[in-house]
Amino acid sequence: MARRSLIATGLATALLASVAFAAIESQFSPFALFGGGNRNTTVLVSGNIEAHESVLSFKSVQSRIVELPFDEGQWVRKGDLIARLDDSDYRQNVAMARAALDQSEQQVPVAQANVEADRKGVLNDEADLQEKSIDFRRYQDMWQKAAASTQTRDLAETAFKQSAAVTLRDKALVTAAEKTVGASVAAVRNARETLKLNEIILGYTVLRAPFDGVMLTRQAEIGEVMLPGAPVATIADLDHVWVRAYINETDIGKVRFGQAAIITTDSYPGKSYAGRISAIASQAEFTPKSVETHTERVTLVYRIKIDVFNPTHELVPGMPADATIDLTVAANGNR
Numbered sequence: 448m449a450r451r452s453l454i455a456t457g458l459a460t461a462l463l464a465s466v467a468f469a470a471i472e473s474q475f476s477p478f479a480l481f482g483g484g485n486r487n488t489t490v491l492v493s494g495n496i497e498a499h500e501s502v503l504s505f506k507s508v509q510s511r512i513v514e515l516p517f518d519e520g521q522w523v524r525k526g527d528l529i530a531r532l533d534d535s536d537y538r539q540n541v542a543m544a545r546a547a548l549d550q551s552e553q554q555v556p557v558a559q560a561n562v563e564a565d566r567k568g569v570l571n572d573e574a575d576l577q578e579k580s581i582d583f584r585r586y587q588d589m590w591q592k593a594a595a596s597t598q599t600r601d602l603a604e605t606a607f608k609q610s611a612a613v614t615l616r617d618k619a620l621v622t623a624a625e626k627t628v629g630a631s632v633a634a635v636r637n638a639r640e641t642l643k644l645n646e647i648i649l650g651y652t653v654l655r656a657p658f659d660g661v662m663l664t665r666q667a668e669i670g671e672v673m674l675p676g677a678p679v680a681t682i683a684d685l686d687h688v689w690v691r692a693y694i695n696e697t698d699i700g701k702v703r704f705g706q707a708a709i710i711t712t713d714s715y716p717g718k719s720y721a722g723r724i725s726a727i728a729s730q731a732e733f734t735p736k737s738v739e740t741h742t743e744r745v746t747l748v749y750r751i752k753i754d755v756f757n758p759t760h761e762l763v764p765g766m767p768a769d770a771t772i773d774l775t776v777a778a779n780g781n782r
Contacts, residue, residue, distance in 0.1 A: 488775045490701060492751070494692030496712075496766040499684040501657055503529055504676050508537065508651045511672050512679075519665050523656040523682060530667065530679050534652040537645070544645045548638035551631065558631040562624040569621055572614035576607070583607040660684045663764065685760040690722065690768050693748035696731055701774050708753050708770045715761060722770060726752035 514531035517523055586603040589595035660682040667679045690710055694702060708722040731747040753770050755762060762768070 488773065490694065490698050490772045490774060491769060492690075492692040492694050492772065493767070493769050494690045494753075496688055496755070496762045496764055496768050497691045498660075498688045498764045500663065500764070501660075501682050501684070502678050503654055503657075503680050503682065504678050505530075505532060505654060505673050506651045507648060507675050508532060509672070509674055510534065510536070510652060512667055512669050515665065515667065515669050517662050517665070517680070519662055521662050523660060523662055525656055525658050527656045528653065529656055529662075529682075530654040530673075532652040532673065534649060537649040537652055541642065541645045541649050544638065544642040548635065548642050551634040551638040555628065555631045555635060558624065558628040562621060562628055565617060565621040565624045569614065569617045572610065572617050576610040576614050579603070579607040579610040654679060656682055658682070658684050659686065661760075661763070683764050685757060685763065688755050688757045688762050688764070689725065690753040690755060690770050692751055692753065692770055694751055696747045696749065699727070699731075699749045702727060702751065702772055706772055706774070708772045710753065710755050710762075710768050710770050712762070712766055712768045714766055718761075720755050720757065720762065722753040722755040724751060724772065725754045 510532035512530055513533050514528065516528055523529065583600075583603040583606070586595050586600045590597060590600035662680055663683050664681045665679070666681070667673060667677070673679065690708075702724060704724055704727065706724045708724065710720040710722045711718070728750040731749055733747065753772075
């Protein structure tokens with residue numbers, strides 16, 4: 448009896464230990480993070496942290512780098528100076544364009560003064576023409592009455608015609624002078640736009656951060672001559688990171704846009720980050736990694752993107768991460 452009682456006690460103890468272990472396992476299992484405890488209500492995927500990266504380069508300018516204040520791994524703010532080129536040539540272009548603008552602006556009042564002078568000349572011509580017209584009519588009447596000689600009458604007619612021709616010539620000069628004013632104004636406008644263009648090109652000699660982020664790589668050094676479009680530095684936006692992961696073909700029907708996910712990393716054990724599915728590939732692809740076996744090599748998977756809230760900037764590009772997707776929560780948050 449004592450032996451049977453001892454065996455029964457041992458079995459009961461083992462059973463209680465099994466139940467306790469199962470309870471502990473369920474409590475600390477990654478599949479219980481959402482409170483479900485059922486492995487069929489979650490999908491665990493692995494991938495890497497990605498971030499929006501901007502490869503910075505100079506536009507339309509070629510010169511020697513004279514300033515590179517940041518090194519790789521340093522944090523930069525939007526608008527911070529990333530690189531500066533030797534801009535002496537481009538500053539000279541700006542100075543020449545400004546001088547050309549000043550010269551063009553000085554031509555406008557000169558052209559306007561010429562117009563005024565020509566207009567006054569026309570007024571004088573019209574007065575002279577009126578006088579010559581009166582003289583011609585007078586001598587014409589006298590000639591018809593035989594009170595004036597033919598020569599006198601012909602001289603008056605010639606003077607009238609000459610005055611009329613001078614008037615027409617000077618009016619044409621006024622028109623030409625007015626067009627000169629228009630051309631001078633257009634020249635000023637062109638010089639002003641040329642100055643703006645040169646100032647814009649001068650601005651291209653300075654490279655600034657387009658957003659807050661971390662400098663991942665610096666592809667140039669001080670003293671190096673940079674060509675337009677050549678990469679200078681790469682900046683990552685750590686405020687907007689995501690997990691690039693792949694899900695099996697058999698599980699793709701279980702995930703939806705907007706589903707919640709919990710992200711964990713080996714770099715920060717015990718910490719988790721909130722995420723949400725933001726993209727699901729429409730077509731399957733082969734497992735994107737080098738494998739040894741044919742079975743793994745032909746496995747079809749779908750690429751998904753999980754946006755991650757990263758206020759502390761702890762998650763950086765390239766960091767391995769796991770994501771547990773809660774299948775019981777729909778995209779609208781309802782179970």
